[in-house]
Amino acid sequence: MSNDLxxxxxxxxxxxxxxxxxxxxxxxxxxxxxxxxxxxxxxxxGMDIVGDKFSKGEYFLPHLIISAGGMQQAMELLExxxxxxxxxxxxxGKVVIGTVQGDIHEIGKSLVGTMxxxxxxxxxxxxxxVPAEAFIAKIKETGAELVGLSALLTTTMVVQKExxxxxxxxxxxxxxxxxxxxxxxxxxxxxxxxxxxYAEDAIEAVQLASxxxxx
Amino acid sequence: xxxIIKSISDPKIRLDILSDEDIQQIHAATLEVIETIGVxxxxxxxxxxxxxxxxxxxxxxxxxxxPAHVIExxxxxxxxxxxxxxxDPDLDLPLDGNHSYLATDGCGVEIIDPFSGELRRSTKQDxxxxxxxxxxxxEISFHWVALSAQDCPAESRSLxxxxxxxxxxxxxxxxxxxxxxxxxxxxxxxxxxxxGGRAELRKRPLLSITQCTTSxxxxxxxSLDAGLLAAEAGLPVGFMTMSSAASTGPAxxxxxxxxxxxxVLAALALMELAYPGCPVYYAAAQTATDLRTGAYTGGGxxxxxxxxxxxxxxxxxxxxxxxxxxxxxxxxxxxQAAVDNSLSAFMAVSTxxxxxxxxxxxxxxxxxxxxxxxxxxxxxxxxxxxxxxxxVNQDTLALExxxxxxxxxxxxxxxxxxxxxxxxxxxxxxxxxxxxxWEGKRDGARQWAGxxxxxxxxxxxxxxxxxxxxDELKRIIASLEGEIRG
Numbered sequence: 001m002s003n004d005l006x007x008x009x010x011x012x013x014x015x016x017x018x019x020x021x022x023x024x025x026x027x028x029x030x031x032x033x034x035x036x037x038x039x040x041x042x043x044x045x046g047m048d049i050v051g052d053k054f055s056k057g058e059y060f061l062p063h064l065i066i067s068a069g070g071m072q073q074a075m076e077l078l079e080x081x082x083x084x085x086x087x088x089x090x091x092x093g094k095v096v097i098g099t100v101q102g103d104i105h106e107i108g109k110s111l112v113g114t115m116x117x118x119x120x121x122x123x124x125x126x127x128x129x130v131p132a133e134a135f136i137a138k139i140k141e142t143g144a145e146l147v148g149l150s151a152l153l154t155t156t157m158v159v160q161k162e163x164x165x166x167x168x169x170x171x172x173x174x175x176x177x178x179x180x181x182x183x184x185x186x187x188x189x190x191x192x193x194x195x196x197x198y199a200e201d202a203i204e205a206v207q208l209a210s211x212x213x214x215x
Numbered sequence: 216x217x218x219i220i221k222s223i224s225d226p227k228i229r230l231d232i233l234s235d236e237d238i239q240q241i242h243a244a245t246l247e248v249i250e251t252i253g254v255x256x257x258x259x260x261x262x263x264x265x266x267x268x269x270x271x272x273x274x275x276x277x278x279x280x281x282p283a284h285v286i287e288x289x290x291x292x293x294x295x296x297x298x299x300x301x302x303d304p305d306l307d308l309p310l311d312g313n314h315s316y317l318a319t320d321g322c323g324v325e326i327i328d329p330f331s332g333e334l335r336r337s338t339k340q341d342x343x344x345x346x347x348x349x350x351x352x353x354e355i356s357f358h359w360v361a362l363s364a365q366d367c368p369a370e371s372r373s374l375x376x377x378x379x380x381x382x383x384x385x386x387x388x389x390x391x392x393x394x395x396x397x398x399x400x401x402x403x404x405x406x407x408x409x410x411g412g413r414a415e416l417r418k419r420p421l422l423s424i425t426q427c428t429t430s431x432x433x434x435x436x437x438s439l440d441a442g443l444l445a446a447e448a449g450l451p452v453g454f455m456t457m458s459s460a461a462s463t464g465p466a467x468x469x470x471x472x473x474x475x476x477x478x479v480l481a482a483l484a485l486m487e488l489a490y491p492g493c494p495v496y497y498a499a500a501q502t503a504t505d506l507r508t509g510a511y512t513g514g515g516x517x518x519x520x521x522x523x524x525x526x527x528x529x530x531x532x533x534x535x536x537x538x539x540x541x542x543x544x545x546x547x548x549x550x551q552a553a554v555d556n557s558l559s560a561f562m563a564v565s566t567x568x569x570x571x572x573x574x575x576x577x578x579x580x581x582x583x584x585x586x587x588x589x590x591x592x593x594x595x596x597x598x599x600x601x602x603x604x605x606x607v608n609q610d611t612l613a614l615e616x617x618x619x620x621x622x623x624x625x626x627x628x629x630x631x632x633x634x635x636x637x638x639x640x641x642x643x644x645x646x647x648x649x650x651x652x653w654e655g656k657r658d659g660a661r662q663w664a665g666x667x668x669x670x671x672x673x674x675x676x677x678x679x680x681x682x683x684x685x686d687e688l689k690r691i692i693a694s695l696e697g698e699i700r701g
Contacts, residue, residue: 061507158369
């Protein structure tokens, strides 16, 4: 019975039905199933299958985003239960992300956030038009290992550089990896401003983040 | 300096892409979106203007829900036709609904260096070099700022870009990089200096201003405020949607048209509410999202269809259109670039879109290539020949020549051929040489385009801008930079 519920949770993620994922997760909790079992036996296998189908070209980006949304909502239900048991889901790392000050472009940055969450990162998304001080405060508060700076304008790309300088002034630069992205951003720009990495899309960003936190 | 503009007019090929009923449905859906869902206008000025005209404002979210009749009556005030003025009046561009004009594309960040072939970050000198080549090319009717002058300070970069172009070319300039009020004030001052005062500039707008919307259903505050200043000065102002099906627009093409239409109409209505009768234009470069990476694609059937359909909408609203065409997603001037840019330009011209942007950029408007610019001009020249269609009259029917040559003869030696052959299109980059000639050299369009660009860069030096005016432009830019640095 419980195994059946877990495989249904897995299937709901693979089918891209977040409402079903949430209601099945609730059902499993009510049936007294341990939160870690629900996560590791139901949710994680579902995301693995979705990721696998994507890499084979069977699934597209919207599949990933919708399944990741289902996973996220299910986790919101499960997290209080985990805390109550002093348990934690294994996380890949902590990442602070945001679109830099002067820039209000949100979609690319949020996409990266969603994909990082789905890959097991704890993501602190500061939104758009974020000043250097806000990045610094959040990094100090969370002890994040990674920060992602997004800019879509040629005129706000320079703010990525300013934020890296501010991280250095704040004495944080040695403790944090900086990744940059956005349509006008290039690998050479990333190198020039002393970022630790650049990714052209959200998939590459996850690979980059995983590489940097294990480096 | 070229005195000829190769535009396309009186096209003999017409495309029927949206029926009257389709347009009515798109229009009704758009008005419903604007009135019931609203569009985000993060500008105090904009929200006050809408509020004064009866729109419902959500001040926290900065969303304006604007009644349909307000949008419709505001748009009715927009002039249907006007001229884009050039420093040289012979190069003025009448936006009369019967011309398609080609411009360079913008605003990229890297260039394939014309001499070393190296890919590198763009500078002000690149903007000037591209402007010089674009000035030389008859196919290019007006300038867009093709590349960002990234070696100039961010707060005055857009002005350096204008200066770089005006120093070397007398064609009209349309820029899309002025997104703050201080820069717009300075740009108006620069254009007024060239036109001979603010009143003259209003009569002869040497500069037109494109602002981008932020899809879905949003605007940028700085762009709105800058756009309002431009409208006040009488510069033509356009708002460009780049709504991308399946990410910043719905996955359906009609839905993406509606989202973009709502953004553009609401912004143009704002301009007309603030300055009734000011010249405005519709601007668009919609595409479909790449489903594997989420990227803006540039190219593909959705792009091409939007290229044709958007002018049908702009015509319905009786305003000119500035349309992103060409602008391939290809990384190099290659097969993909040729397919993308040929079909995209063909479709946009088939509904006679007024202004076409896109010559010269690769990788979804990020990388400039002189080779691509020359190749795009060849595509344009091909289209120009095609859209003339097949004229049928006594002379073209050529009965007399056919009688003279008769069965088994040939027309190469006929006087009728001598008289009419120049109407047959001649390539400059297409390879029609004998196979053995090609085999000996194994070169082709890309090399020839590169050589031609290099030659123009070396040899073509148009009469520079009058020294005093040039100094005045520099002074205006320096003054803004001084103010900012305090």
